[in-house]
Amino acid sequence: MSWTNLRNSELKERAARVIPGGMYGHESTALLPSDFPQFFQRAEGSRLWDVDGNEYIDFMCAYGPNLLGYRDPEVEAAVQAQMERGDTLTGPSDVMVTLAEQLVGMLSHAEWAMFCKNGTDATSMATVVARAHTGKRKILVGRGVYHGAAPWCTPGPAGILSEDRGHIVYYRDQDPQSLADAVKAHAGDIAAVFATPFRHETFRDQSEPDPTFAREARRLCDIEGAVLVLDEVRAAFRLSRDGAWAAFGVRPDLTSIGKVIGNGQPISALVGAENMRNAASSIFVTGSFWFSAVPMAAAVATLKIIRESDYLERLERMGQLLREGLAAQAVAHGFGLRQTGPVTMPQIFFADDPEMRLGYFWTAAAVRRGVYLHPYHNMFMNAALSEADIAQVLQATDEAFDLLKAQDRTQLPLEHPPVRGRLERAALLSA
Numbered sequence: 001m002s003w004t005n006l007r008n009s010e011l012k013e014r015a016a017r018v019i020p021g022g023m024y025g026h027e028s029t030a031l032l033p034s035d036f037p038q039f040f041q042r043a044e045g046s047r048l049w050d051v052d053g054n055e056y057i058d059f060m061c062a063y064g065p066n067l068l069g070y071r072d073p074e075v076e077a078a079v080q081a082q083m084e085r086g087d088t089l090t091g092p093s094d095v096m097v098t099l100a101e102q103l104v105g106m107l108s109h110a111e112w113a114m115f116c117k118n119g120t121d122a123t124s125m126a127t128v129v130a131r132a133h134t135g136k137r138k139i140l141v142g143r144g145v146y147h148g149a150a151p152w153c154t155p156g157p158a159g160i161l162s163e164d165r166g167h168i169v170y171y172r173d174q175d176p177q178s179l180a181d182a183v184k185a186h187a188g189d190i191a192a193v194f195a196t197p198f199r200h201e202t203f204r205d206q207s208e209p210d211p212t213f214a215r216e217a218r219r220l221c222d223i224e225g226a227v228l229v230l231d232e233v234r235a236a237f238r239l240s241r242d243g244a245w246a247a248f249g250v251r252p253d254l255t256s257i258g259k260v261i262g263n264g265q266p267i268s269a270l271v272g273a274e275n276m277r278n279a280a281s282s283i284f285v286t287g288s289f290w291f292s293a294v295p296m297a298a299a300v301a302t303l304k305i306i307r308e309s310d311y312l313e314r315l316e317r318m319g320q321l322l323r324e325g326l327a328a329q330a331v332a333h334g335f336g337l338r339q340t341g342p343v344t345m346p347q348i349f350f351a352d353d354p355e356m357r358l359g360y361f362w363t364a365a366a367v368r369r370g371v372y373l374h375p376y377h378n379m380f381m382n383a384a385l386s387e388a389d390i391a392q393v394l395q396a397t398d399e400a401f402d403l404l405k406a407q408d409r410t411q412l413p414l415e416h417p418p419v420r421g422r423l424e425r426a427a428l429l430s431a
């Protein structure tokens with residue numbers, strides 16, 4: 001079937017009338033190449049179908065939550081079984097206790113868990129626990145790092161007061177010296193230091209997890225009596241079956257986890273060390289749907305697969321195959337490609353492409369050939385991807401490189417001028 005986007009265009013027109021901006025948030029395609037579909041109809045395994053029936057091998061994985069493959073049979077069975085018993089009840093089901101036991105058993109630094117819905121719930125809750133524990137005000141975060149969409153952390157300035165961020169202090173992400181300077185400047189009033197396991201920001205090259213930064217963050221927090229919060233909402237269980245910094249011997253006080261734990265069911269968590277238990281018990285946080293049993297049952301099933309299967313090794317193997325294949329194709333076609341960060345979370349930019357004209361053209365060509373790649377956000381591997389999938393992907397990307405090579409570079413369109421400003425800001429953060 002040839003690629004079309006008629007139904008998607010119709011839906012976008014209807015949406016523009018009844019949904020602000022036609023769509024909002026991180027899944028809006030407003031800044032993406034115009035061929036990218038906004039609306040989808042279904043998904044299975046490594047595949048996703050848009051509303052026009054176009055089939056994609058999907059490397060966005062719902063922006064992270066799809067870890068095992070869409071509609072993983074064991075997770076689906078757990079969801080169905082719990083649905084029949086009930087979901088949102090007058091109190092939590094016994095599954096909540098089982099889930100907390102299992103999560104705590106898997107994360108070497110964690111002694112307790114609290115559940116919520118989105119990553120933002122978990123990171124925001126971490127600020128409250130940290131302030132309750134320390135009685136201090138300042139929250140140190142890496143500049144440009146995404147911790148969610150609440151007023152204290154959303155990247156969009158509209159509707160946000162400077163007072164909302166009055167006690168947020170920024171340091172240069174993943175930079176031990178910059179963190180040390182920020183700690184020194186606010187010594188005596190620091191509640192928490194937030195960090196992500198590695199740099200994985202939109203529009204920027206990623207970094208690898210860095211033991212020097214991890215250990216320095218721990219050391220500075222210990223000296224200062226501040227709470228170390230590791231925000232693993234995006235990276236959890238794609239680097240390790242334990243916490244991401246466990247391999248460095250670094251134990252955060254609090255870890256926010258989201259996206260993957262229910263393999264797509266709405267559930268996130270804040271987990272913590274023993275020294276945080278009293279503060280976590282003292283705060284009031286809740287939500288009408290935080291205790292629903294179906295996502296918790298999905299999470300129990302997902303965590304079991306994480307513990308007992310080779311899903312992580314498969315992610316790594318497929319991620320490596322993809323990276324090597326793309327690198328070879330880029331060389332063969334005479335393009336420079338920057339593929340950064342862990343192979344399980346690929347981020348791809350063209351070299352010498354300051355306005356992303358090459359990246360836009362190439363990813364749009366891939367989309368038209370059934371491969372959903374993102375031009376400026378990190379992507380995600382899932383355990384349903386097979387070698388045959390990667391071969392199919394590489395066939396499509398080879399054609400996309402061919403097509404790109406045939407273009408006059410100076411004539412490639414700049415589809416979204418605002419992207420230029422965002423790239424410039426990202427370059428400033430990286431400088």
Ligand SMILES: Cc1ncc(COP(=O)(O)O)c(C=O)c1O
Pocket residue numbers: 117118119120121123146147148149196231232233234258259
């Ligand atoms: C590191 C990090 N923290 C927090 C969040 C917020 O999570 P959510 O979108 O589920 O609120 C995200 C989302 O991408 C994230 O990547």
